Amino acid sequence: MKRQFSVFLVILLAVGAASLAVDTQRSTFTAKDNRFLFNGKPFRIFSGEMHYPRIPAPYWQDRLQKARAMGLNTVCTYVFWNAHEPRPGEFRFDGNLDIAKFIRMAQAEGLLVILRPGPYVCSEWDFGGLPAWLLKDPEIKVRCMYPPYLEAAKRYLLRLGRELQDLQIGRGGPIIALQVENEYGSYGNDRKYTKWLAETLREAGFEVLFTTSDGGADFLLESGALENALPVVNFGGEPQKEFSELDKFRKNIPHMCGEYWCGWFTQWGHKEWGHSDIDAQAKEVGWMLENDKSFNFYMFHGGTNFGFYAGANHYDGKYWPDITSYDYGAPLSEDGKPTRAYFNYRKLLGRYLEKGQKLPRLPAPIPGIEIPVIATNRVAPLFSNLGSAVHSIQPQSMECYGQDFGYILYRTRLVGPKQGKLVITELRDYAQVYLNGNYIGKIDRRNNENSIEIPESNEKNRVLDILVEALGRINFGFKLQDRKGITENVTLRGITLMDWEVYSLPMDAGFIQKLQFSDGTKIAGPGFFKGTFRLDFKKPGDCFLDMRQWKKGVVWINGINLGRYWPAEGPQYDVYVPGCWLKKGENEILIFDLAQQEASALKAVKARAPVGMEPL
Secondary structure (H helix, E strand, C coil): CCCCCCCCCEEECCCCCCCCEEEEEHHCEECCCCCEEEEEEEEECCEEEECCHCCCHHHHHHHHHHHHCCCCCEEEEEEEHHHCCEEEEECCCHHHHCCHHHHHHHHHHEEEEEECCCCCCCCCCCCHCCCCCHHHCCCCCCCCHHHHHHHHHHHHHHHHHHHHHEEEEEEEEEEEEEEEECHHHHCCCHHHHHHHHHHHHHCCCCEEEEEEECCCCCCHHHCCCCCCCCCEECCCHHHHHHHHHHHHHHCCCCCCCEECCCCCHHHHHHHCCCCCHHHHHHHHHHHHHHHHCEEEECCCCECCCCCCCCCCCEEEEEEEECCCCCCCCCCCCCCCCHHHHHHHHHHHCCCCCCCCCCCCCCCCCEECCCEEEEECEEEHHHHHHCCCCCCEEEEHHHHCCCCCCCEEEEECCCCCCEEEEECCCCCEEEEEEEEEEEEEEEEHHHHCEEEEEEECCCCCCCCCEEEECCCCCEECCCCCEEEEEECCCCCECCCCCEEEEEEEECHHHHHHCCCCCCCCCCCCCCEEEEEEECCCCCCCEEEEEEEECCCEEEEEECEEEEEEEEECCCCEEEEEEEEHHHCCCEEEEEEECCCCCCCEEEEECCCCCCCCCCCC
């Protein structure tokens, strides 16, 4: 990659936020004593987190301009290994994954960049950003000195270095710092591993300031910190206390909050959306501004977990999968609208401008549209579109069949016991059970369910189908290695069931292209509904699909997977449709639903009802 950008950047200096034209070909960024130094002058980081895969690429500039207009001088992003390397050795850095383009756009808008390449990132993202194909190894251990894991992680980091090393501050780019791992102190204590990571990142060509990021407790900092990296702390309140803990751990360093949790994520079954106390947080941010602290809003703009990338957590003895929206109650809403929190922070940060300086104006709003009726008139029953099967003596996890996401069907003929208690050991995550094609019931991991009664029948030949949906791999904590599908065995009346046919249903582009549709609006069982709708707008705008008349599934617009819906569980009942993915003229909608028997017309509205920090 050629060195570019001998352009001049306008940077906000934190001590008074003076404007400074910086020739990035000769720039330096360091930490010395208790200050950050930009070209040898004191500097404070006012950063906001946003993630390029969670934002449609045509909207990157809009979101970056809004970050600058709020008074930020830096953006921070994770790098998502599983998105960039969907198969071992096969890398993607195009379209919504063109991270180099995202970073160059940030620079063009006058923003510096903090990079967080993982390999593990958490972020309410499937498996915390680690690739699912790692789990095909039955002995795999992640985030430690397990050789096969290290080999895979090194391949990824070296490849990432080829993409981004010339975008570092010393080479004319905007990247000023790089985080080693992510909240490692909350997971493990393998100091050899974090040291190895730092060495590998240097080998990949990264030469900027290295940081580590952990909670403020001493034992978290001790496990996660590195001797030659700057520790920063993550928190959602009590900044005085958290920075005091950091000061006890390491003296005479610049103080930064690596993640200031200005909102929270939301999971299926929550009664309300994640949000926070806006007024209390304005006081906390004000305190950090007044006391010479740097910080990163997590999230400044959350965006959307498009496709199957939403993660999950395990706490209180239960599995909690995340919703599709990553609105987060952030200063910018899921569809990029400024909220009351945005204007609170803009007012605060505006006080730190040099006399005579002004914050940039907000870009023109992206328009919203309404679509009164979207109908479907083509159907494809799932059980008629299974494709070929793999024979297994006993069921195995999705990963063992080379599948990362979607659904998987396990089929067997009952021999011996034909009714009674059916137990699925370690089901991951949501199953619908059928007998001779008839629906028997569901088993939901979220409720710690693992069994169902198979009813009595006079039928001699009984075919058992177990359709399993992967809802999202755990992204935090010691249960991180979260394989999907049926991960151990199935018993009926205590007898282990053998001899299975297994159908992978990844719901990817290749699978969708093979579906056989016919005219109609009804399906007996799970299946696909397809239709088209026309837009006569000169330039289509954003909208939200109202899915309240549907049951549970996935929706695509023009071939793009917008994510899961599950309105009965809430609190999300709609799906964000970016206007940049719509087009004038004919558009296609595809819906896969587990339980919908007859198509129901949809409508699309301009905006979602207020979520936490309502858009203004």
